[in-house]
Amino acid sequence: MEHGSLATERDAVVQRLRDVGLRVTGPRLEVLQLLAAGDHLDVESITDRARARLGTLTSQAVYEMLRHFMETGLVRKFERPGRPAVFELAGTPHHHALCSQCGRVTNVAAETPEAPRKGLRGWRMTETELIFHGQCPDCR
Template identity: 40%
Template sequence: MTADGAGAIRGAGLRVTGSRVAVLEALRALPHASADDVHRAVVARTPQASRQSVYNALGDFVDAGLVRRIEPAGSPMLFEIRVDDNHHHLVCRLCGAVADVDCLTGDAPCLAPADAHGFVVDTAEIVFWGLCPDCAASSTEERTS
């Protein structure tokens, strides 16, 4: 993603740096990654990258619309590069696994509130909570043992 990453960064009006490109590459490999996950991946490739440079890049990318930040309750902030639509997420209550769910119905923002209270709604964030297949299977095994 080096060339594509540099182009995306440049296209967002940001300066291209090795650290920023490494952050985008990490997010491509680790969808729904925490900042610490991204930092570990970046340091594995670029040992001199600081935690602060990764955090700064993530913040810059969110501000520029290159990256989406999601904040499931009780979990660290997560970052993803899927920003071209208004999708939702499934989160496992046990292991924290996250999966994308396409929009429920209609066009973005997918759902309209019964009363918007004068707000101009442009995004709907929905998180479905439950158990991922692995945790559900483990849970079933524990109940039958």
């Protein structure tokens, strides 16, 4: 990646923090830049990668940052049954594929089905999440 695009990416992350009213700090920038790379990371992975660049950072601090990021709509949490949840930058709505063997999560661009009317009388749907379960290419 070119130096100019790194600066542009960093500027975009700084602007996202400011847009939601959060103070710009080194740890917040680092965590958001890790997520901006497009990976779905659990807290341990985020902490380890950020700590390698910052020198010191606790898992508790990462949990707190992620909580603030979710409250402000910057980050979304994806639950993986039997495994730690992973986090990603919020953005364009999409769905996920989940590897049942290694837990890898990949974004999927797929049309969202309309909620069925039968059996949901009185419900007001606010969100639809489609998850494709299977084995990733590495586990096949």
